[in-house]
Amino acid sequence: MEMETRMKKRIRVEANTEPSESPFEALSEEILFLILDLLDSNPLDKKSFSLVSRSFFAVEARHRRSLTPLRPELLPFVLSRYNSISHLNLTLCPYLSDASLSSIASLLGPSLRSINLSGSRSYSHRGIESLANKCFNLEEIDVSNGVELTDEAAAAIGRMSKVERVRMGRCKKVTDLGIGCIAVCCPNLKLLCLKGCVGVTDLGVALIAVKCRKLRSLDVSFTMITKKCLPAIAQLPNLEDLCMTGCLGINDKALVTLKQGFKSLQALDMSNCQNISQASVSSILQKNPSLHHLNLSYCSPVNSMLSGLHGVFKLNSIKLDGCHVSTDGLKSLANSCISLKELSLSKCSGVTDEGISVIVAKHKDLVKLDATCCRYITDLSLAAITSSCASLVSLSMESCTKVTWEGFRLIGRHCPKLEELNLTDTDLDDEGLTSLSQCQNLTSLKIGICLKITDEGLIQIGRSCPHLQELDLYRSIGITDKGVSEIARGCSNLETICMSYCTSISDESLKCLSNCARLNTLEIRGCSLVSSVGISAIAARCCNLSKLDIKKCYEINDAAMLSFARFSHNLRQINLSYCSVTDVGVSALASISCLQVVTMLHLSGMSADGLAAALLMCGSLMKVKLHVSFKPFISPVLINRVESRGCMFQWLNKPFQVQLESSEVWKQQSHDIFVE
């Protein structure tokens, strides 16, 4: 990477000395813009582009519309270069002061259209006021997680008269007064998220509904609202998406007595509303015939949610996770819906083969089916699913332990469009895996805790599923280097792989995986054979690596950390507990400029001083998990300083445990749950 940069610099220097000679100068700005439009997928491509020449650099700066900076302190320089930014995402800046917000406001001014401040909680209403004063074209603002923001901040948002989308989840100090200011002053509001704003009551929400008639999407999850504001919400003429997750004040009475339904509602999320039951469900569906998406997850674990449904509904997708769903309920659902595309029955009790068969026989267009932990379904269900739902794209059958190889064979034979498949904790074996390899469009395959699978099956997958992006082999202990290298060879688009506790994995696998240039997430927890050699190969070649878990890889030492420091400039999250890393490695790691989350427990070679130095050096940290025994050795001044940069400390007291739990025991436990 650095070599490339240096080469381009040399080109630029040459271009400067002999400007007329450069072939790039002939390209007009329009053409360069068109080229840049096509480069959106990978951020590094744009970086290379801007290094071609001075004019390319300037064109790239003018072309860029959205920016996600990592460090707020560099913002003034960055923004003076990119002065036509309209979308600013500051989620990766844990510390944003009012001063930095006001400098952003004065640098970008009216060109700013959208800003996301949800990663920081250190700014106040003054920062928002400066944005409101200068960025009068602002259409979207996200101040979620601003737990210290008060009504004044909400009033400042209210002053942005053009604002259309406001997200203020978890702003716990904002009350009805602040919401009232937004309601009155922002008539163009289309989206409002008040998730977890516990200070907001019926009064505020009702006022929003009265004043913001253009509202399309409203999220009042985890607030204290009751039935009093529902009539006002129901009157909103354009409301399409309403989310009321975890509103315990909403009960059957509120919904059943609601005179008419929500006028234009398409998606309704009522998950975790534990006070609603079957009566509300039929009332909702009958009053809102245009409803497409309904989420009733974890509403009623005891009573059947769907019994007694009648009518014709346009539902496309319904989520019933964690509810009790009887066969009769599924029958009435199947009969009353015209065409279901998505059905989620995750952790539903009462789901049987008969229920599944009825549903799939009626709804052949089913695209997504989640039957996680429906432990009573067998091959019969799979026969019904595979025979009628040829267009199935996503299937989740985690912990469906009664399904056998026969069922998996049917999946492979009849579901060619399948892209996502989750068979974690099932009885999958090599034969099944081999037939699954016929699903050549697979992008995500989760086959963790399948103790029977070996390299033989995995090789088939590697050979025939070139689009695979995500592979989960957690605790599938039959897998060795041979299978993984076949995957690495065949699935070059692989982005995420989890091989935790696959104890036979060694450096060889990692060397092969380093060919997958898009790899960004690697989990090899408990793979004790892996050493710094393998992980350094990954570091050197997978420059997108951002998430890494090498806990209990005892062989990994400072050498690996040094190579991370040198190559992995995108590393965000790392867990290196139990590794043989010393102060040298930790301080090398700290030099990675965008490292955000670090877990360092039981590092035998790390001293308190080394830790302190690393903490001081790594300015982008957001969360550090450390063993509680270090706490007394680190000066409180230092901790305060790091915390003031937006970093959170989590002091854990986990015992030192070298022995790995055997995976067979693990599987046995999951069977025991089933027996109970």
Next chain:
Amino acid sequence: MDQKQRSSFTYPPRNNSPQESFNPNYDYPQFNSQNRTESPYTPSQFFNSQAREWDPHALLSNLSFLEQKIHQMQNIVREMIRTNEGQNCNISELTAQRQLLTTDLTSTIIQLISTAGSFLPTIRTSLLSGNAPIPQLGSSIPSASSAPSPSAYQPNPSPDYEELTKGWGENVVESAGQIQIEDLDVKEGEDVGQDGDTLPIGSYEVLQLEKEEILAPHTHFCTICGKGFKRDANLRMHMRGHGDEYKSPAALAKPAREPGSQPIPVKRYSCPFVGCKRNKEHKNFQPLKTLLCVKNHYKRSHCEKSYTCSRCNTKKFSVLADLKTHEKHCGRDKWLCSCGTTFSRKDKLFGHVALFQGHTPALPSDEVKGKNEEINDKDDSGGVGYNDGDEYLDMKGGYFSPMVNFDSFSFEGLDEFSRTTFDPTENSFSFLRSGSPDFARKGPGN
């Protein structure tokens, strides 16, 4: 109708009960006249206490009162005639006057009858028994269970009373006046039934307490030792200490609940402050309903406002409860709209904002907020003290008010104990109580 008659009749309900003699009001009329709070006197009631011990003086005063009343009515009628001639009368005023006249007439007639009634039984008793007229009606009652008493006016279902009424009717009243009165009474009774709150004038007793009585902390006084109590129940418990006769269940029961008793006459109260709308002399007199109303009205309207709010230092109150109510909301109920309107409740503000275009709920501005915070801080520090005080008061209520009861209840036990111990000295202190035989009996028993 019952109430009507009783208000005119004014024989107190306890008159017929055997405990009558225990009622201090009647045994100690001179005490009562001092202590009107206990038994408020109207002229008509005044007649009664006089009438019981029938004497010509009382009759004379009654008659002269009636004369006055008739004069008053004459004046009113004259006034009506005058206004009628002037042709500038207004119908509602006229009807109001007519109504006033009717009620006045009614009450006069009733008073006339009552005066006659107090007179008649003595005649009757003398007629029936052939004995000499018994001067004291009270003493005649036990023997005269068959004798008609004024209470015979009460339509009581008991056959005895029916008999009595019959006898009364046969012997004495066949007059048109009686019938007329009853008709009127029925009418009035209906009126009362229709609107209990705005009783027609004259259909209730108007009591007026003196300023000192209103402001006195106690309203119930022991007729023997003069000790004051806030509640009649406490007085009754206290009375037990004065002798066995006060210990009977009947004496301890609530007076109104006595079986066979007549309902209490409708009482309304007048404010002693002349010129006040609540004063009975006022043209549009609006009576006060209860004693508590009188107290609160008098304090609020005619007394100095001595309680100042500690938060705002501006609001003043003369009733402590008003101050407490205010302090609950003081400084906090400023729900302000951008238009400057303030509201005491948040939902009212939001209703206002929802109704009008462009009105915004106003946040407390920084400066004000700072001040408020300061105030709040102060309040917090001071408030803690205040709350502590409150708690202390509550504690007092919790811990000390039983002591008050203890005073009237359990002290007796203690007294007994102490008395048994100091029995020899008991007699020397017996002058303290009239009911000392009680203790003399108890002492040895313990």
